[in-house]
Amino acid sequence: MEHLTNQSIQTQFEQYLQSASDQDKEILSSILTNLQQKKDTSGSYLSALIKMETKSFANKQLEITIPINPIIHNSLDIVHGGITATLADSTMGTLVHRLLPEHQTAVTTNLSVQYIRPGKGSHLSCTASVTHQGKQLCVTEARVVDDRGKLVATANGTFMVIAKSK
Template sequence: MDLTQQWNDFLIDATEEEREIASLYLDSLKRKKAGKNGTHIGALMGITSVFHEPGTLTMTIPNTEILQNSLDILHGGLTATLLDSAMGTLAFRLLPEDKAAVTTEMKINYVAKGVGNEFKCVANVIHKGSKLLVMEGRVFRDDQTLIAHATGSFFIIPKKV
């Protein structure tokens, strides 16, 4: 069965909620294809980023059905993904072109439930060494309530050419 037929078969008896979620998936594929996001997970989460100098990045995601857990709040694992993405993106940006950064450790404290229309993660540099970067990230819901705080260590490695 080809992809078009699979989609048509799905849509025949899909609920309105299932159609909305399918639309979110398709929109994420379009964002990735258009280069608006560098990864499929970033596109699926709807990540947008703004770099601030020196050493700060803000990453924002909209709250969608895809991101919610069974309690209708932002899934803790996706909160962790947002934190890791923001801190890692900032770490990578601070390095020379021949270097990359990979997460070696991350500690997260969840302090409030993830509800609202969008979530903003602010990442900052704590330490930039020659082999290790230490970062901090904070996730806020749209009423400015802190929902999670993290620190992360990123090992500096040679970039694949």
């Protein structure tokens, strides 16, 4: 990757804005706002870009939501299936991480997503729970629903418990 300077980035922005539609500008503004907020958290760039927000964590269950906007649409103007899978994987993985001792974390070893209906509306919510928590593996399940409470997808995930890197 070439060395980027503030000037080269500013030039890119100016060139983009010259031909950008109003929707393009809204999306760019949203991306920049989310990236600015990312600077204050330890989350990933991806979770910042799609604005993942933890809503609740209780009774070994975790809920994360994302707003639905054009940046996560596929060419059919519905939520891209990979975004739905990412929401499920992130919710299950975050839950497992929160349940582990401080010196451990977990990584996905298996993810299975069953799509029920298109992701539409104002937001998607994913609720994850643990079905098995062992010393080496955690098995989870998740449900993704739209803003009307309609089931969009279900998912199952297996996570390998590992030591945190120092």
